[in-house]
Amino acid sequence: MESGPKPGGFFQDSAIDSDLESEDLNAQAQEYINRVLLSPVEGSRPACCISPEPLCMGTRALCLKPGSSLDLKRSPVSETLDSSCLLLLPLELILEIFAYLDARFVLKVLPLVCSTLRDIVLDKATWRIRVQKRIQACYPVVEGEDFDWPAACADLEEQLQHWSEDGRKMEHFSLGDGHFASVDSVLLLQGGALCASGSRDRKVNIWDMRKLGQEEEKVLVKSLGVEHNETHKGWVWSLASRGNILCSGSWDSTIKLWDMEAEGQQCGEIRGKAAILCLAFQPDILVAGSCDKRVTIYDPRAAHPLLQSQKVHSNAVLAILADERYILSGSEDRTLVIFDRRCNDVLQRLQLDYYLRSMSYEKPLLWAGDGHGLIRVFENRSGSFQPIRCFDIGHRSQITGVQCSLGALYTTSTDKTIRIHIPTDHPRTLCTHSHNDVVNGISVVGNVMAVASGGQSVEVWRMNES
Structure with missing residues (x-):
């Protein structure tokens, strides 16, 4: 594929003209159908195409893109004596417990409990780990600077709930x-x-x-x-x-x-x-x-x-x-x-x-x-x-x-x-x-x-x- 800018404005000519002759609308539409929708696919598919694979919902293996890193931190309150027993657990165990809760519940409710849970929920790594364990695949195709991992995780889990087991x-x-x-x-x-x-x-x-x-x-x-x-x-x-x-x-x-x-x-x-x-x-x-x-x-x-x-x-x-x-x-x-x-x-x-x-x-x-x-x-x-x-x-x-x-x-x-x-x-x-x-x-x-x-x-x- 080749791309390049085209000089000049896009919509400089505001006059409308048409190359189409006046003809029966149904005949015109049917000609379009025959040409565009019913024409046979010509030639072989590009070699760059990747064939589909079914989504495996089995073991929850972690699949990371090359060069990516999902470092698990220790619990931020593990040394606090008056903390709840839950928060004394290693962070990886806290995240494992979170995995059994609905993503939107985690987002809306847990930050209101205490500052420690709020910090965990606001951490992008929390959601990256959760997503990767859920789908065992490279996701997203491209991660932009402002990619919303919590929203992506919530949407993803809802789709899995809706469409797993063949819908x-x-x-x-x-x-x-x-x-x-x-x-x-x-x-x-x-x-x-x-x-x-x-x-x-x-x-x-x-x-x-x-x-x-x-x-x-x-x-x-x-x-x-x-x-x-x-x-x-x-x-x-x-x-x-x-x-x-x-x-x-x-x-x-x-x-x-x-x-x-x-x-x-x-x-x-x-x-x-x-x-x-x-x-x-x-x-x-x-x-x-x-x-x-x-x-x-x-x-x-x-x-x-x-x-x-x-x-x-x-x-x-x-x-x-x-x-x-x-x-x-x-x-x-x-x-x-x-x-x-x-x-x-x-x-x-x-x-x-x-x-x-x-x-x-x-x-x-x-x-x-x-x-x-x-x-x-x-x-x-x-x-x-x-x-x-x-x-x-x-x-x-x-x-x-x-x-x-x-x-x-x-x-x-x-x-x-x-x-x-x-x-x-x-x-x-x-x-x-x-x-x-x-x-x-x-x-x-x-x-x-x-x-x-x-x-x-x-x-x-x-x-x-x-």
């Missing part, structure tokens, strides 16, 4: 009566209380996750803005949200905005010139990637929302991410473009050997799924994104959804599987769910996971609290 503790619900065509996008809202789904039946449905297990007509809240039984005039391909506003992007070249605090009433519409394939929503901007090779920035609060737009790719934009500093776009042209919002300039243009279908950014790492079924990892090194890993995590075709947290990596694929991994170096698979159709996307919030199915359904897994 037997998770309840599964199939919501199959709300759509009559392939579901291509899902998005959990309001902390996982609601779920939005977008489909090729041109509708956006809202589901109440708090009513899972009841009759499906009670779980389905409504279809947004339905006019002639449609939310849009084309396939609904992408969803994004910020606060109480939900955005839906469609093959009809529009982005519609919905106020979830006002029972899903439409509160805006942005008209483009080409199909909207991906969206990213930040507090100040809405970014759209479209079929006409463009990345476009909008301010949905303004009367005239278009801010800037430019062709930065030579083919359709398939995946997009944004935060307060960067906009990242992946295209069918097999490039990844990184734009610095502060400098209003392209930082890099990375040429890849296959296009990216999905991305997830957990600083400093960008996790991306490609059309080969591989996971590629890029590290942000002071504003320069460098490819550092390429993993085979078991998918046999395109990775359509990626979501990464400190403790878990979720992936979906057109190979009809959903996989949950620990984001170690290399990822260890906790659980694999096989489905009866292609899986088009994923959203995970708290103890709820929702996926979009080509079989006209929304599949949901929820932690069984009983």
Whole structure:
């Protein structure tokens, strides 16, 4: 792979033009499906890819990265005569006792007991030791200077609890009566209380996750803005949200905005010139990637929302991410473009050997799924994104959804599987769910996971609290 800065601004041309001729939306969308989603994987996989290994939950051996050190200190109060018997123990035994307590309990309660326990809990080594004993693998892939070991440990242990034993503790619900065509996008809202789904039946449905297990007509809240039984005039391909506003992007070249605090009433519409394939929503901007090779920035609060737009790719934009500093776009042209919002300039243009279908950014790492079924990892090194890993995590075709947290990596694929991994170096698979159709996307919030199915359904897994 080669990378290098591109001179000049990213969004200097604010005029929108389109190379696409006016044609039937369904035919245009189907041509895209045939070209991008159904095309066979060509060539062999890169030699750098590491095949997956199952996560072993047996003996609790300590696995350290080369050069790392987890020195166990003696108990800081071992010489204090009036200390409790517990605190007179060697530190390694205290940590062993801590291992039987929930990580969040350790974080929230033990520091309130005494200053000695507070010092142990605040020590980064406490959590590094605990994590390494839990997973017996090299973790994380890259440890940044501000890596939050306590939060990582708590998240990791929750994922192990949810998905160990092949996810037997998770309840599964199939919501199959709300759509009559392939579901291509899902998005959990309001902390996982609601779920939005977008489909090729041109509708956006809202589901109440708090009513899972009841009759499906009670779980389905409504279809947004339905006019002639449609939310849009084309396939609904992408969803994004910020606060109480939900955005839906469609093959009809529009982005519609919905106020979830006002029972899903439409509160805006942005008209483009080409199909909207991906969206990213930040507090100040809405970014759209479209079929006409463009990345476009909008301010949905303004009367005239278009801010800037430019062709930065030579083919359709398939995946997009944004935060307060960067906009990242992946295209069918097999490039990844990184734009610095502060400098209003392209930082890099990375040429890849296959296009990216999905991305997830957990600083400093960008996790991306490609059309080969591989996971590629890029590290942000002071504003320069460098490819550092390429993993085979078991998918046999395109990775359509990626979501990464400190403790878990979720992936979906057109190979009809959903996989949950620990984001170690290399990822260890906790659980694999096989489905009866292609899986088009994923959203995970708290103890709820929702996926979009080509079989006209929304599949949901929820932690069984009983």
